[in-house]
Amino acid sequence: MSDIPRRAASRTAKLAGLPLGVAGRAAAGFGRRLTGGDRDEISAQLAAKSAEQLFAVLGELKGGAMKFGQALSVAEAAIPEEFAEPYREALTKLQAAAPPMPMSDVDYMLTQQFGRSWKSRFAEFDETPAASASIGQVHKAVWSDGREVAVKVQYPGAEEALRSDLRQLGRLSRVLQPLVPGMEIRPLIDELRDRMEEELDYRDEATYQREFAAIFEGDPEVKVPRVIGSAPKAVISEWVQGRPLASVIREGSVDERDHAANLLAKFHYSAPDRARLLHADPHPGNFGILDDGRLLVLDFGAVARLPDGMPAELVAMTKYALQGRGGDLMALMRSAGFVRSGARIEQEQVLAYLAPFTEPLEVEEFHFTRRWIQRQAERVGDLRSPDAAIGRSLNLPPRFLLVHRVTMGTLAILCQLDGHVRLREIVAEWQPEMFEPDAPTG
Structure with a gap:
């Protein structure tokens, strides 16, 4: 495995080359404008070329760079439309695409995890990977008892690559920021770094998957593949194949997209209480x-x-916002640490700030669209907006950060699906206290 340092150096060089390429294209565009080129056309060409380079490089890499690209792919719906189109197709490819790991590396890793006789556990093993992920790839195989299985194998050197990519991306965050308008790049990279360690040991992943599979066993709307075996760098589960959600987003009918959106919403909002x-x-x-x-x-x-x-704090905050109970909302937000120390903010301002986030819960069926989530990003991202000023007075306590990010990521996918979702009904089933009448206290 002596080529791992060479691979890491190559990865770093490719990442470091991104801002230089963008700068070069910007200079060329400036030159064309001096000679009479159309500004809007040149800007569109620059955006398309920048997107092409950014995601071509990320698509060649694994580890943190691809993880970063996958995270961006969720938030694609919030990117302003004038910038979004060049990114959309390239982002979608990052959700399940990376160069394959050679079979020699697969054999090396599985020998480390299951011993030299690992092949004897399988009746068949397809050497061509069926799918790839940020730190591993999946092979289809047949278990010794005849069951079709998925074998997920971590890339050799994934841990080092992950750390190296995220360090490099962190250093480049200011230069990468203009490539993805409407998104905060640095906090995204910081959170990826925080979550990194949890994903490197596949035994933890197998434990979670077993728990999810047990809870959703026999469920009429959700399928979680059962785990058959696991090791620190490999996990074996039953083979289950469906139509990728990216395909539904891209070419699904209205009914298919609505169906997928409602199922995804049900899974997200039910899992915390069910599992x-x-x-x-x-x-x-x-x-x-x-x-x-x-x-x-x-x-x-x-x-x-x-x-x-x-x-409970997030449920109560949403309830108070839905009911227009500004006094109760402000008291809870201050006690839970959502308002920065010394910030002067009125309850009416907070209610107005949160109103768009409660919109999907105020109607029987809400239409999630890209334009809706773009408006939310513009509203809080425009420094001239009153909502942006309110946002700077608020704080997201670390203990709520993950739930907030995952919820916003899920809503972004609903917008990619352009789904009509009965979100109020779904949330009321699992957090009924959010909609129960309650006498105001303030």
Whole structure:
């Protein structure tokens, strides 16, 4: 495995070359404008070329760079439309695409995990990978008892590569920021780094997957593949194949997209109370739709334990916002640490700030669209907006950060699906206290 350092150096060089390429194209565009080129046309060409380079490089890499690209793919719906189109196709490819690991590396890793005779456990083993992920790839095989299985194998050197990529991306965050308008790059990279360690040991992933599979066994709407065996760098589970959610987003009918959106919403909002767990990696590559209409859920490397279900403070805050109870909302937000120390903010301002986030719960059926989530991003991202000023007075306590990110990621996928979702009904089933009448206290 002496070529791993060479691979890492190559990865770093490719990442470091991104801003230089963008700068070069910007200079060339400036030159064309001096000679009479159309400004809008040149800007569109620059955006398309920048997107092409960014995601071509990320698509060649594994580890943190691809993880970063997958995270961006979820938030694609919030990117302003004038910038979004060049990114959309390239982002979608990152959800399930990476160069294959050679079979020699697969053999090396499985020998480390299961011993030299690992092949004897299988009746068949397809050497061509069926899918790839940020730190591993999946092979289809037949278990010794005849069952079709999926064998997920971690890339050799994945741990070092992950750390190296995220360090490099962190250093480049300011230069990468203009490539993805409407998104905060640095906090995204910081959170990926925080979650990184949890995904490197596949035994943890196997434990979470077993728990999810047990809870959803026999469920008419959700399928979680059962785990057959696991090791630190490999996990074997039953083979289940569905239509990728990215395909439904791209070419599904209205009914198919609405069906997928409602199933995804039900899974997200029910899991904390049903399983006391939260699937914390919401991007379309981790979901599919089976022929029988069920939602297929994959990849349990990032999971959060919620012993008490959905945090009570978040449920109560949403309830107070829905009911217009500004006094109760402000009291709770201050006590829970959502308002920065010394910030002067009126309850009416907070109610107005949160109103768009409660919109989907105020009607029987809400139409999630890209334009809706773009408006939310513009509203809080425009420094001239009053809502942006309110946002700077607020704080998201660390204990709620993951739930908030996963919820927003899920809503972004609903917008990618352009789904009509009965979200109020779904949330009321699992957090009924959010809609129960309650006399105001302030």
